Amino acid sequence: xxxxxxxxxxxxxKTGQSMTLQCAQDMNHEYxxxxxxxxxxxxxxxxxxxxxxxxxxxxxPNGYNVSRSTTEDFPLRLLSAAxxxxxxxxxxxxxxxxxxxxxxxxxxxxxxxxx
Amino acid sequence: QKEVEQDPGPLSxxxxxxxxxxxxxxxSAFQYFMWYRQYSRKGPELLMYxxxxxxxxxxxxxxQVDKSSKYISLFIRDSQPSDSATYxxxxxxxAGKSTFGDGTTLTVKP
Numbered sequence: 001x002x003x004x005x006x007x008x009x010x011x012x013x014k015t016g017q018s019m020t021l022q023c024a025q026d027m028n029h030e031y032x033x034x035x036x037x038x039x040x041x042x043x044x045x046x047x048x049x050x051x052x053x054x055x056x057x058x059x060x061p062n063g064y065n066v067s068r069s070t071t072e073d074f075p076l077r078l079l080s081a082a083x084x085x086x087x088x089x090x091x092x093x094x095x096x097x098x099x100x101x102x103x104x105x106x107x108x109x110x111x112x113x114x115x
Numbered sequence: 116q117k118e119v120e121q122d123p124g125p126l127s128x129x130x131x132x133x134x135x136x137x138x139x140x141x142x143s144a145f146q147y148f149m150w151y152r153q154y155s156r157k158g159p160e161l162l163m164y165x166x167x168x169x170x171x172x173x174x175x176x177x178x179q180v181d182k183s184s185k186y187i188s189l190f191i192r193d194s195q196p197s198d199s200a201t202y203x204x205x206x207x208x209x210a211g212k213s214t215f216g217d218g219t220t221l222t223v224k225p
Contacts, residue, residue, distance in 0.1 A: 004158075033212070042121075042203065042217035043159070058212065090158055103149055104213065106158035 002026050006091050006107035013081040013114045021076040021110050023091030030096035032074040033058070033104070034066065036087040043090065049074055050096070081114045088112070118142055121204055121216030130225050134191040138204035138216050141185065148180055149213065150189045151203040159203055163189070194223045 007022045025032065033048040035058075045058030049068040063085060065077040074093075078085060088111050092104035121138045128134055136150075147166055151159035165171045168182040177190040191198055201220045207213040 035215075040217060043215040045212060045214075048212055092158075103161040103164050103207075104151075104159070106151075106160065108158045109156075 004091055004093055004105050004107035006089075006110050008110060009108065010111050011113070013078070013112065015081060015083060015114060017081050019078050019081070021078070021089055021091075021112075023074045023076065023107060024072050025074075025091075025093040025105070026072065027093060027095070027105065028071060029093035029105070030071070032068065032091065032093045034064070034074070034076045035090045035092065036060065037090060037109075038087050046076065046089075078112075083114045086112060086114045117216075118214050119204060119206060119216040122219055123217065124219035125222065126219060127222045127224060128194055130194060130196060130223055132194050132223070134189075134194050134198070134221060134223075136189040136191075136202050136204075136219050136221070138187045139185055140187070140206060142206075143182075143185065147207045148178070148187050149205045149207060150176075150178055151205060151215075153201045153203060153218070155200075162202075191221075194221075196223045196225050199223050 004025045030051050034046040035043040037043050044060050047066040049055045055066050088109050090109050091107040094104050119140050149164040150162045152162045153159040163178040165178045165180050168180050171178045175192045179188045199222045201218040203218045204216040205213045
């Protein structure tokens with residue numbers, strides 16, 4: 001199993017450009033989330049989804065959009081990139097039932113630099 | 116005040132030492148607690164999860180929750196150089212919305 005796959009692994013954007021970070025999981029997990037990780041600030045939740053067609057905002061949603069048309073895919077869109085969005089982005093998924101539903105499987109991350 | 120505060124580290128220990136990693140939390144509604152391990156330039160991986168108070172053991176790792184003092188700990192026995200990583204505590208009252216501590220970086224020296 002591939003688990004959670006994120007693409008691209010690295011990206012450099014110019015201020016004002018838009019792009020989509022891709023995330024796909026093959027574990028049939030209902031829940032998917034996007035986090036950003038900055039030095040000294042841990043993981044902060046951007047957006048999350050509890051199922052296809054359902055999304056909600058996390059702690060730091062401004063400047064980002066998401067949609068969930070299928071169980072497998074949860075893309076993150078940067079609308080107009082800003083240097084403050086330079087970060088490492090992680091996608092994560094978890095099943096909806098059982099104690100394991102509180103534990104994530106993470107992707108390997110996308111390192112984004114906005115210049 | 117952050118909902119989860121983690122001892123900042125960094126922490127450096129000799130091989131074979133017992134390591135204690137600690138977090139405090141502020142919300143008494145928290146029930147599920149997790150520990151993740153993150154190697155450099157990799158995604159976090161779930162190490163252990165516990166529910167409510169008590170201990171949970173898995174090999175050299177023991178997770179402990181003390182709800183009366185809102186304190187969670189991860190103990191690593193017989194630490195190995197391969198344990199060198201950043202350890203993140205987290206709580207998850209609702210699937211899809213875990214809150215993480217800032218992480219403690221551990222180095223185990225041979």
